């Protein structure tokens with residue numbers, strides 16, 4: 001799937017999950033925590049595509065997320081793609097095919113995305129303010145790229161970076177001291193897992209069974225829905241149907257979650 005679809009699916013997934021947790025486990029979040037978690041999950045849902053290299057010298061190619069910080073992030077994407085390809089070559093089974101590109105390999109596995117979530121969780125727990133600010137800043141910048149792609153393209157990476165810095169400051173002010181931070185790691189990790197689910201709807205699928213060897217010595221077998229119902233990347237089903245569905249889920253879940261806090265703030269009793 002393309003960047004904006006991934007970002008939207010992350011936002012929809014986080015809001016829908018929060019609604020379920022509120023109803024089932026009575027886990028209530030403040031509107032600010034909810035907003036921060038949603039943006040973090042949207043940003044996290046873009047991260048796995050940092051393995052798509054482009055042309056750094058001409059600032060072209062690469063996934064949406066690779067353009068977050070201009071040529072700098074495009075260069076990072078180049079490195080991530082090469083490292084992913086290296087991991088593929090080192091761990092491939094005897095029947096895994098030859099590859100020349102690392103896209104949809106290591107960053108599209110379950111261990112990678114769980115590690116990103118757990119690593120961020122630990123980082124925020126042990127390094128406090130500096131880690132929290134850095135995590136918020138990088139993820140907000142990615143989320144802005146994904147959710148407002150056309151605006152971000154027009155505005156350029158410098159405006160996106162400054163907007164992300166401002167949003168980071170506002171978000172940090174609203175996160176409770178001493179707690180509320182683990183949610184950052186959780187949202188980032190969940191976003192990555194939602195990305196994998198999204199890519200599994202396409203013809204190529206994702207290597208979700210890695211590092212286990214399954215059938216005829218293949219460790220990097222890509223798993224996804226059958227070809228007959230697979231979604232074409234950037235096709236009409238993805239752009240119109242899936243994105244509309246993600247918007248609807250987000251709006252319904254957000255209105256259900258924010259209904260009571262907003263009424264309470266306005267001092268309206270129901």
Ligand SMILES: [Zn+2]
Nearest residue numbers: 001048049199
């Ligand atoms: Zn992907």
